[in-house]
Amino acid sequence: MPLDHRLATDTTDGMVVIISGPSGVGKTTITRGIERSIADAVFSVSWTTRKSTGIDVEGVDYHFCNDDEFESMKAQGGFLETAGVYGKKYGTPKAWVLEQMKRGRLVILEIDVVGAVTVKQQIPDAFAIFVLPPSEETLLERLRSRKREDESAIQKRFAQAKAEIEHARTSRVYDLFVVNENLDESLGKAIKAISVEREKRRMQTR
Numbered sequence: 581m582p583l584d585h586r587l588a589t590d591t592t593d594g595m596v597v598i599i600s601g602p603s604g605v606g607k608t609t610i611t612r613g614i615e616r617s618i619a620d621a622v623f624s625v626s627w628t629t630r631k632s633t634g635i636d637v638e639g640v641d642y643h644f645c646n647d648d649e650f651e652s653m654k655a656q657g658g659f660l661e662t663a664g665v666y667g668k669k670y671g672t673p674k675a676w677v678l679e680q681m682k683r684g685r686l687v688i689l690e691i692d693v694v695g696a697v698t699v700k701q702q703i704p705d706a707f708a709i710f711v712l713p714p715s716e717e718t719l720l721e722r723l724r725s726r727k728r729e730d731e732s733a734i735q736k737r738f739a740q741a742k743a744e745i746e747h748a749r750t751s752r753v754y755d756l757f758v759v760n761e762n763l764d765e766s767l768g769k770a771i772k773a774i775s776v777e778r779e780k781r782r783m784q785t786r
C-alpha cells in the first residue's frame with residue numbers, strides 16, 4: 581500500500597505485537613502499559629458489535645458499530661482478522677495496521693487466540709504474548725472481585741478462560757507466556773522481551 585506522504589517520525593522497523601489472555605488476567609493494563617512505555621507504540625482500536633460499557637471510550641477502546649456496519653467493512657476486506665467472542669463480533673482494521681507498520685511503529689493488537697492465529701498466518705513475524713493467571717483459583721477470585729456479573733456468568737467466563745488458555749498452549753502461536761503475579765513485573769517482562777526482539781531484528785536488517 582503506497583503511503584501518501586512520509587513523516588519525519590517514519591522508520592523501517594515496524595513490528596506487530598499481539599497481546600492475548602483470558603478476561604480478568606490484567607491483559608488490558610499490560611497492553612496500555614506497553615503503549616505508554618514504548619515511544620512509538622500505537623494501539624490498534626478494534627471494531628466490535630458488542631455494546632459499550634460505561635467505561636469504554638469510543639475510538640479509544642473500540643469502534644462500536646452495528647452488525648450491518650461490521651459486515652459491510654468485512655465484505656470490503658477491511659479487516660486483518662475477525663473473531664466471534666461471547667457471541668459478539670470483533671475485527672482488527674487492516675489498512676490502519678498496515679500503514680502503522682510501514683511507518684515503522686510498534687503496533688499493539690489486543691486480540692483473542694483465534695485472531696492471533698489468523699494474524700500470524702498473514703504476518704508471521706508478529707510477536708505474540710499470552711498473559712496467564714498465576715493459578716486457576718486466582719483467576720476465579722479476580723473474576724469474582726470485579727463484581728461485574730452474577731455467579732453463573734462468572735462460572736461461564738471461568739470455563740471459557742480455561743479453554744482459551746488450553747487453546748493458546750496448543751496453538752504454537754505465542755512467543756512468550758507471562759504469568760501475571762505482579763503487574764509491574766509482568767509489564768517489565770513484556771517490555772523487555774519486545775525490546776530484545778526488536779533490537780535483534782534491527783541487527784539482522786543492518
Ligand code: 5GP
Pocket residue numbers: 600601602603626627630661662663665670671672690691692693694695696
Ligand atoms: P472485551 O469485550 O472484554 O473487551 O473483549 C473480549 C475479548 O475479545 C478479549 O479477549 C479481547 O482481547 C478480544 N478482542 C478484542 N478486540 C479483538 C479483535 O479485534 N479481534 C479479536 N480476534 N479479538 C479481539
